[in-house]
Amino acid sequence: MKHIKQEVNDLIHRSMDSHVRIAVTGLSRAGKTAFISSLVNQLLHTSTHDNLPLLASAREKRLIGAKREPQANMMVPRFFYDEAMEQVHATPPSWPEPTRDVSEIRLALKYKPKKKTKKLFSSTSTVHIDIIDYPGEWLLDLPLLDMDFEQWSQTQFDALKGKRKELAEEWLDKLQTLDLSAPLNEKAIAEVAQSYTEFLHSCKDEGLHWVQPGRFVLPGELEGAPVLQFFPCRIDDSEKAQKGTNLAMLKARYHEYQQKVVKAFYKHHFSTFDRQIVLVDCLQPLNEGYESFHDMRQALEQIMHSFRYGRSNILKRLFAPKIDKVLFAATKADHVTPEQHTNLVSLLQQMVHPAWQTASYENIEMSCMTIASIQATQSGFISQGDQTYPALKGTTLDEQTITVFPGEVPKKLPEQSYWQQQGFEFTAFRPKQGSMDDPLPHIRLDKAVEYLIGDKLK
Numbered sequence: 001m002k003h004i005k006q007e008v009n010d011l012i013h014r015s016m017d018s019h020v021r022i023a024v025t026g027l028s029r030a031g032k033t034a035f036i037s038s039l040v041n042q043l044l045h046t047s048t049h050d051n052l053p054l055l056a057s058a059r060e061k062r063l064i065g066a067k068r069e070p071q072a073n074m075m076v077p078r079f080f081y082d083e084a085m086e087q088v089h090a091t092p093p094s095w096p097e098p099t100r101d102v103s104e105i106r107l108a109l110k111y112k113p114k115k116k117t118k119k120l121f122s123s124t125s126t127v128h129i130d131i132i133d134y135p136g137e138w139l140l141d142l143p144l145l146d147m148d149f150e151q152w153s154q155t156q157f158d159a160l161k162g163k164r165k166e167l168a169e170e171w172l173d174k175l176q177t178l179d180l181s182a183p184l185n186e187k188a189i190a191e192v193a194q195s196y197t198e199f200l201h202s203c204k205d206e207g208l209h210w211v212q213p214g215r216f217v218l219p220g221e222l223e224g225a226p227v228l229q230f231f232p233c234r235i236d237d238s239e240k241a242q243k244g245t246n247l248a249m250l251k252a253r254y255h256e257y258q259q260k261v262v263k264a265f266y267k268h269h270f271s272t273f274d275r276q277i278v279l280v281d282c283l284q285p286l287n288e289g290y291e292s293f294h295d296m297r298q299a300l301e302q303i304m305h306s307f308r309y310g311r312s313n314i315l316k317r318l319f320a321p322k323i324d325k326v327l328f329a330a331t332k333a334d335h336v337t338p339e340q341h342t343n344l345v346s347l348l349q350q351m352v353h354p355a356w357q358t359a360s361y362e363n364i365e366m367s368c369m370t371i372a373s374i375q376a377t378q379s380g381f382i383s384q385g386d387q388t389y390p391a392l393k394g395t396t397l398d399e400q401t402i403t404v405f406p407g408e409v410p411k412k413l414p415e416q417s418y419w420q421q422q423g424f425e426f427t428a429f430r431p432k433q434g435s436m437d438d439p440l441p442h443i444r445l446d447k448a449v450e451y452l453i454g455d456k457l458k
């Protein structure tokens, strides 16, 4: 009898559990890995520290604690949380490495429910959170799912302007020498593909983000595989891809890439999210220049088309979850002094404007804020004569402790001439030295968590 009661209790408990899958979206170096590492770190510390005052359940002392759980997908490596912690707590501390492959982590959060319906069955409830990490470069492949080879080629050629056009010169010269309708010449294709890949690398080096296909610059286990040897072509309408020609092979490889590489990535990792945080490093394009800013904006907009937005009822959600809340967050807010944060939000709003429109069409909840997942600087003031100025103190990547005023963040995207006149120079800092026993310092990460999952902890 006791046994049955226990089983019924377990069943009720499990049925009260809820799940939330968070899509951490961001271009390469946007701060995804730092965000996930800090999020896990903050939640694991919440039972012993008051580190998340802006998370209502924590503030109200209803959040009991968090633990790591075995992830749902056994085919995907576990997120390297412990390694990331070792790096940020090393002497001297360093940032986690750029991500080279997909990984996943699952957390269980136990809390005391406030909702009467939940309280009725049990005094505690659990939310399971799934998060995946991946190289930002791969995210840029999602838009390929909606384009055939001709359309994709066209978008690539349309984008060849300014800096991008200059960088493409060598590749374009090589492309001209290839006869698309000639019988297949794998060596010739490999050479042009190599040149195209080098072009993509140089775009990245110049601070441009819209780099497709993403695996070309970060191939993972596909390094050297023919599926990564294609490139956009100028195809006129009369040009039919006859069997056995160079063009037919390029099309076949594009198709294979789209179906086997991109679709699999999308299906396994991106098709079932309910919440999304879009991390944007607005300071990097300010450092780089006008083109970089527009390029990032365009890349973000394209990506947003790949997600499924809209509300669905509970039953539908079980089978086809859709993103019903999106948070746009400007990362690395600790790079600028606190009074600049409002401007950073305005700049972020401008950066994500087209993406925002895409998502807002579905009438879902959205918000913008600035965060620092791992706060690396201390803000304060410096005096000069009888004037005081806001300043930041931090240690640079080469171990120099400095106090600086990094500059003003413009409210809106400045005109092109602005960069010619002065530009921006934000210093990169390494994480602060801290103890493993304490949560990582952060700015408003709790506000972001409240926005993303606060309602699940009621």
Ligand SMILES: Nc1nc2c(ncn2[C@@H]2O[C@H](COP(=O)(O)OP(=O)(O)OP(=O)(O)O)[C@@H](O)[C@H]2O)c(=O)[nH]1
Pocket: 026, 027, 028, 029, 030, 031, 032, 033, 034, 035, 095, 096, 097, 098, 099, 100, 134, 135, 136, 137, 331, 332, 333, 334, 335, 371, 372, 373, 374, 375, 376, 377, 428, 429
């Ligand atoms: N000061 C500061 N720097 C940060 C913060 N988050 C990220 N960074 C910096 O940004 C770099 C990139 O952060 P990651 O978290 O690795 O970025 P990512 O989006 O995972 O990048 P990929 O793995 O390459 O896609 C880090 O190495 C840090 O230099 C932050 O909260 N504060």
Ligand SMILES: [Mg+2]
Pocket: 032, 033, 034, 097, 098, 099, 133, 134, 135, 136
């Ligand atoms: Mg990463």
